[in-house]
Amino acid sequence: MLIGVGGSGKQSLVRLASFMYEFKFKQIEIKKDYKEKDFNEFIKELMMESGVMGKEIAFTMTDSQILKESFLEDINNILNTGEVPNLMIGEDKDYIN
Amino acid sequence: MRNGAGGSGEDREWTVFDGPVDALWIENMNTVLDDNMTLCLANGQRIKLRPEMRMLFEVNDLRVASPATVSRCGMVYLTQEELGWEPYVKTWMTTKFPDDYPLNPVNKEYIMEQFEGTINIGLDKVRSYPLTEPIKTDNLQLVRSMCNILEIFLKDPKTQIKGDDTTQKKDLCAIFAFAYTFGLGSGLSDKSKDYFDSTVREQFKAASYPAGFTVFDYYFNQKEHCFKPWSEKVRDFEFVKEKPFFDIMVETDITYKHGYFLELLLGGGKPIFFTGETGVGKSVVIQNTLNRLAEKDLVPINLNFSAQTDSKRTQDSIGDKLENISRKVLGALAGKRNAVFVDDINMPMVETYGAQPPIELLRLLVDRGGLYERAEWEWKEVTNTTLIACAAPPLGGRSPLCPRFSTNFNLFCLPEATEGLLGTIFTSILGGFLKSWNFAEPVQGLKDMIVGSTIEIYTKISKELRATPSKFHYSFNLRDVSKVVQGILMTKNVSISNPDVATKLWVNEACRVFQDRLTDEEDREWFVNEIMELLSRTFKCNIEKDDIFGSTKVKFGDILKIDAGRVYEEIRDQSKLIKALEGQLEDYNDASTNKMNLVFFEDAVLHILRIMRSLR
Numbered sequence: 001m002l003i004g005v006g007g008s009g010k011q012s013l014v015r016l017a018s019f020m021y022e023f024k025f026k027q028i029e030i031k032k033d034y035k036e037k038d039f040n041e042f043i044k045e046l047m048m049e050s051g052v053m054g055k056e057i058a059f060t061m062t063d064s065q066i067l068k069e070s071f072l073e074d075i076n077n078i079l080n081t082g083e084v085p086n087l088m089i090g091e092d093k094d095y096i097n
Numbered sequence: 098m099r100n101g102a103g104g105s106g107e108d109r110e111w112t113v114f115d116g117p118v119d120a121l122w123i124e125n126m127n128t129v130l131d132d133n134m135t136l137c138l139a140n141g142q143r144i145k146l147r148p149e150m151r152m153l154f155e156v157n158d159l160r161v162a163s164p165a166t167v168s169r170c171g172m173v174y175l176t177q178e179e180l181g182w183e184p185y186v187k188t189w190m191t192t193k194f195p196d197d198y199p200l201n202p203v204n205k206e207y208i209m210e211q212f213e214g215t216i217n218i219g220l221d222k223v224r225s226y227p228l229t230e231p232i233k234t235d236n237l238q239l240v241r242s243m244c245n246i247l248e249i250f251l252k253d254p255k256t257q258i259k260g261d262d263t264t265q266k267k268d269l270c271a272i273f274a275f276a277y278t279f280g281l282g283s284g285l286s287d288k289s290k291d292y293f294d295s296t297v298r299e300q301f302k303a304a305s306y307p308a309g310f311t312v313f314d315y316y317f318n319q320k321e322h323c324f325k326p327w328s329e330k331v332r333d334f335e336f337v338k339e340k341p342f343f344d345i346m347v348e349t350d351i352t353y354k355h356g357y358f359l360e361l362l363l364g365g366g367k368p369i370f371f372t373g374e375t376g377v378g379k380s381v382v383i384q385n386t387l388n389r390l391a392e393k394d395l396v397p398i399n400l401n402f403s404a405q406t407d408s409k410r411t412q413d414s415i416g417d418k419l420e421n422i423s424r425k426v427l428g429a430l431a432g433k434r435n436a437v438f439v440d441d442i443n444m445p446m447v448e449t450y451g452a453q454p455p456i457e458l459l460r461l462l463v464d465r466g467g468l469y470e471r472a473e474w475e476w477k478e479v480t481n482t483t484l485i486a487c488a489a490p491p492l493g494g495r496s497p498l499c500p501r502f503s504t505n506f507n508l509f510c511l512p513e514a515t516e517g518l519l520g521t522i523f524t525s526i527l528g529g530f531l532k533s534w535n536f537a538e539p540v541q542g543l544k545d546m547i548v549g550s551t552i553e554i555y556t557k558i559s560k561e562l563r564a565t566p567s568k569f570h571y572s573f574n575l576r577d578v579s580k581v582v583q584g585i586l587m588t589k590n591v592s593i594s595n596p597d598v599a600t601k602l603w604v605n606e607a608c609r610v611f612q613d614r615l616t617d618e619e620d621r622e623w624f625v626n627e628i629m630e631l632l633s634r635t636f637k638c639n640i641e642k643d644d645i646f647g648s649t650k651v652k653f654g655d656i657l658k659i660d661a662g663r664v665y666e667e668i669r670d671q672s673k674l675i676k677a678l679e680g681q682l683e684d685y686n687d688a689s690t691n692k693m694n695l696v697f698f699e700d701a702v703l704h705i706l707r708i709m710r711s712l713r
Contacts, residue, residue: 002708003616009701012693016678017708019685020659058712073405080401080440085414 011060018058024049026059030067039071043078044087052096099144107149115155115465116457117499119450120163126152130169157501161450182220182240186212189244193252200251204258204269208247211273215300216240219281222296228289231490231510232372232503242507243280246358247273249365256319264322267303271317271324274301278312279358284372284508314350316357327354336529342583346385347522352378355509356386362507363390363436363483368463370486370503373511376575379487380440382511387436387485396429398437402444404494408454412468419479427468428480435482437462442486443495453499459484460502514575516552523548523582536590540599543636547603550631551581557627558611568616581606587713592666600636601667604628604645605653609710649699654706655713656681665713674702 002010018025028034028042049055066072074084088096129136129146136144159167190209194200220236222228250256250272258268274297282293294311306312306324315324327350334347346352355371359382362369371379387397398418400411415437419427429435445453461468467478486506491497514522524544531541555578564571584606593599612624625646632640645651649671655663656677668674675697686692695701 009695009704012695013701013705013708015693016682016685016695017705017712019688020656020681020709021712023712069405073403076403076405077401081399085400085410086417 011062014058014060021056021058023056023058026057028061028065030065034067036068036070039068039074040084040087043074043084044092047084047087048096110147110150111153112150113153113155115461117450117452118154118156118159118162118166119452120161120166121450123166124163127165127169130166157499177235177237180237182216182237183213185237185240186216186244189248193248201265203262204265207266207269208273211270215277216281218300219277219293219296222293223281223285228292229286230284230289230508231286232284232370232488232508233497233500234284234508235500235504238504238506238508239281239284242283243276245362245365245367245507246276246280249361249367250276253364258319268317268319268322270301271304271322274304274306274312275317277301279509280507282313283358284510286510287512290512316354326350327357330357334525334529336526336533338533342586345526346381347525349514349518349522351512351514351518352382352385355382355511358507358509359383359386359485360390363395363434363485366434366481366483368484368486368506370488370506370508371511372488372490372508374513374574375489377511377513379489379511383438383485383487387438390436394433396433396435398435400437400439402439402441402455404444404446406445406455408458409471411455411458412471415462416468416470419482422480425476426478426480428478428482433481436485437482438485438487440487441489441495443488443491443498445496447496453496456499456502459486460499460505463502463505516556519552519575519578520545520548523551523578527582527585530586534590537594539596540590540593543596543599543603546635547585547599548582550603550635551578551607553635554607554611554627554631558624561623562615562620570614573611577610580610584609584710587665589664592664597638597640598667600632600638600640601645601651602653604632604640605651605667608651609707613707650703652703652706654709656706656709663713668706678702678705 002014004010015025026046028039031038046057046059050057061071061075077084125137125139130152134146134148134150136146138144154170156162186209190205194205220239223230223239224236251258256272258265258272260268277300278293278297282290282297285293290313291311294313297312298306304324306315307326310326314326314328316327316330317323318325331348331350331353336345359369359371371383373379387395391397396418398415400414402411416427419435420430422428439459442456442459443453445455447453458468462479462482463484466480467476469475470477488498489495527544527548528541531544555573555575559573562568562571562573581603585602588602593602607628608624612621615621615624625642629642629646632638641647652668652674653665654668654674655665657668657673658664658666659677659681678697682693682695697705
């Protein structure tokens with residue numbers, strides 16, 4: 001977790017560091033009416049890319065991107081168990097298999 | 098209800114409401130509970146109850162029930178004191194060991210005698226000052242826990258008592274003492290266990306416990322008919338080069354003991370609860386045991402609770418992994434068994450009226466052995482599934498669990514690791530690492546100092562720099578110690594050629610883990626002084642303060658050799674470092690549309706090294 005006043009370059013440094021390790025830098029893109037469903041979709045993509053295709057990703061999230069508390073719940077799940085319950089539905093599972 | 102009201106006949110019908118009552122949902126029932134006997138639904142429908150219908154509410158307390166509800170119901174207050182443990186034990190004896198069960202009637206009588214003679218003394222002791230339990234239990238729960246252990250022992254063909262009458266009696270006494278110790282005393286805090294020790298010894302003189310450690314440190318060896326310390330069972334630690342750091346586990350008597358009980362109780366299908374402070378290794382023990390058993394016939398289902406967990410999510414996560422056995426039964430495939438492991442079980446937020454919905458759901462699962470499927474609200478039985486819970490004692494975001502839930506578990510409180518034990522654990526990891534990668538002899542010699550100093554600085558920082566509202570993240574736990582060691586394990590022998598570099602490496606790792614979290618100059622300065630003091634006292638080396646904390650600070654990173662195998666090493670040449678960073682920035686700007694313009698001053702460089710260290 002990086003803490004510091006706004007504009008101190010936290011994100012820029014992360015971008016550069018992940019570039020050096022050839023990690024893909026990913027963030028959620030907030031648009032109007034961003035809902036839990038959009039976030040779920042994002043996490044799913046993230047999991048597909050990292051888990052299925054084996055890419056190394058630096059997923060960055062800023063405090064302004066936490067629109068709903070449930071986002072944190074999902075992230076907590078990823079950090080602790082490495083999965084988000086009920087993220088994938090039938091067709092996703094078929095695709096993975 | 099509707100079905101009941103539409104029915105006919107003279108049979109009585111009961112509707113049981115099992116769970117907490119609050120002032121909201123039950124308020125809608127007011128009309129149905131009084132003389133009107135009419136249920137008014139939100140959609141305007143009215144259902145008139147037949148006189149044969151009754152309602153029964155089963156609750157833990159009436160703290161939040163409104164007088165309107167209380168006055169409408171007749172109350173029956175059941176206390177444990179009145180019931181006592183005797184009826185339970187008698188029922189247990191007759192149902193688990195019926196007359197045709199091959200257990201000698203003499204032995205049965207002996208067990209009952211033992212129960213009568215010892216349980217009350219043990220229970221009184223557990224409830225007396227100064228013994229404490231991090232998670233509250235009730236007397237019946239303790240007796241039940243004990244019966245669980247005893248039952249598994251007596252029923253398993255491997256541990257069934259054999260031999261002539263005198264050996265049988267002696268073994269039985271020892272097994273009883275063993276079940277007594279871990280049934281009644283396993284939930285006690287570390288110090289309380291020492292007090293409980295004498296109680297057990299006094300009452301089970303015939304079990305002949307060896308002197309030396311407490312009764313909690315022994316298991317009963319049935320082949321040799323005597324108690325042996327758990328530590329004898331512990332395998333020596335072997336460092337495996339390829340194993341990722343998080344999978345390394347050093348077995349100790351504590352992890353072995355609790356892993357053993359987990360396996361034992363899982364075998365008998367009894368729910369288990371592990372508690373203990375953060376970082377004592379609760380989850381690790383459970384995970385390791387489950388993984389080991391998964392190779393045989395166990396299907397682990399892992400859940401992690403947080404403040405935001407709700408009951409629907411919980412049910413989805415569990416239901417997802419259960420197999421459909423038949424239309425009304427969920428469970429495991431043939432020849433398999435499920436273990437639902439819920440970590441941080443006491444995290445869910447407590448709602449206004451004091452209930453935790455996910456907990457109530459799990460209570461249904463352990464208490465009633467089933468769940469209501471949500472689409473049709475149909476009862477589904479869940480078979481072959483055992484619940485394992487794990488949580489630190491309630492404090493902060495953790496709330497006390499509903500007693501009606503926690504009473505179902507065999508509770509184990511894992512002791513906090515002593516400094517000596519921590520030293521052994523981390524020295525064997527670090528020593529194994531240094532040795533297997535052929536680090537220089539003098540560097541290997543530093544392992545005790547590195548581990549000792551890390552533990553010392555951890556103990557000191559968690560004592561002196563406490564969390565306050567403005568520094569709420571000053572919470573240090575054992576994971577931080579392991580992170581320092583993990584940092585050292587990133588290096589290769591070529592880059593750490595002499596003890597001086599190794600010492601600097603330790604300083605760097607300790608700073609990254611502990612100092613980077615500190616928010617003001619005063620705390621940071623305190624930390625620097627602690628480090629310097631340790632360097633001169635423990636390491637006895639003459640590194641100057643200016644060398645590592647001066648205008649250019651000690652730096653470690655892999656940036657100079659990022660393309661050549663990412664060697665994590667000390668970076669001395671400042672200009673080379675900046676040149677490398679600038680080169681990388683140029684590449685980045687060439688490759689991306691969003692150009693960045695960064696100046697690499699000292700702090701920026703340090704920050705980027707910190708980020709890279711975490712990303713590695």
